[in-house]
Amino acid sequence: MSDLVSAILLGIIEGITEFLPVSSTGHLLIAEHWLGARSELFNIAIQAGAILAVVAIYRQRLWDLLLGFLGHRSPASHDPAGIALGPAQARSYALKLLLSFAVTAVGGLLVKKLGWELPETVRPVAWALVIGAVWMLVAEQLAAMRGGERTAISWTTAVLVGIAQVVAGVFPGTSRSAATIFVALLAGTTSRAAATEFAFLVGIPTMFAATGYELLKLAKNGGIGQENWTALAVAFVVSTITAFVAVKWLLRYIQSHRFTAFAVYRLVLGAALLLWLPATA
Template structure:
């Protein structure tokens, strides 16, 4: 398999999995173990940035409306809740980083996170279905979504989008579309900040000089295109369908990895 094909496949994996509730970090680690190769930190940042750009474009009108219609009390309240959720993530993320936390490099914990997360999603979907359909985002939702982002960051395989969407649904925003929109809008500044932080580390370590820029650009473009298509599809899908198929996929993949991958791989 040529290096260019590997880069394209990694871009596709990132684009599909970054905002679907199936864990991008987990899938990229699995892809690395299966032979697609370990990439530089800047490459990983680049393909993630492509996925973020795609979602920013999808929500551009909504973002512009929130920023330009500040006098509307409902918009102002929504923006403040987005800000609080983001700040909770930023502060907790700063603490976790300075505690020296590092992501696991073995597949086994990822596999368990996929299985446990899938089971949790099925249970959470059932509990949310019993609630009255609500689109309102409460302060409780904002706080828990901020915390959920860090939980997903600390436990790869959890899925940032899955954790935040279901945190919102169980905390009161039971409408899937409304919960997903808030989770994704919080994720945009959060992921831009995380990407910027990683990029700064790469620049300081002089990793830029040794980067394969062709691979990075190809990965970025592929990730952006695929993420745009994947998120557009997801937003239409959840209007009339539950997240259960994603949960089943997570469980099946996690079990397969536990059975097929060598222990500690």
């Protein structure tokens, strides 16, 4: 298989899985087991491509949040899932996004300083898929038991979402979107749409910052010229387009469905990997 075709396939996998609660990093690690390993910059850059799709979808919401943060009055903001925010709420919401990102940034830098590296075998990913599926089912059930439709994001939720992003980065297979969405649900936000929106929006600065960090590290170490930029660029574009379609679909899906189907998928995939992979994989 040519390097370019492999990059396209990885871009498609990333675009589909980045925002569905099934773990994009886990799927990329599994795919690279057969398609060949890629650099950390490649994996993070195509994740940033998927994030770019969210910027396009939420562009009006992001603009309204910026106006609210700067203290300018703007009409009530409606995100693609239909949740309204007044001017005062927009400022509070923007500050909570910044807090969540700050927690992630501090935690992520600490993990880097400790020298944590992603595992190169698939078995840890398989276990994370299974454990994450159970976590999703429990969180959904607890949110349903509370009743009502609470869309507010608390300061505590913002901190927990930031921590969840760090955990998802350390344990591939956990899924950043799943970890953040279901932490929000467990913390008191019973609306799937509200929890999903916050998880998506806080992922924007998180993934762009991660990409920038890797670029600076490569430039410092003289590794920029060693990257296959053509393959990376193609995968970036493919990931962006695929993610745009996937996010649009997911926002419609969660209006009338739970995340149960994704939990079942994770259980089946995780169990299959544990049964079929050799002990050293």
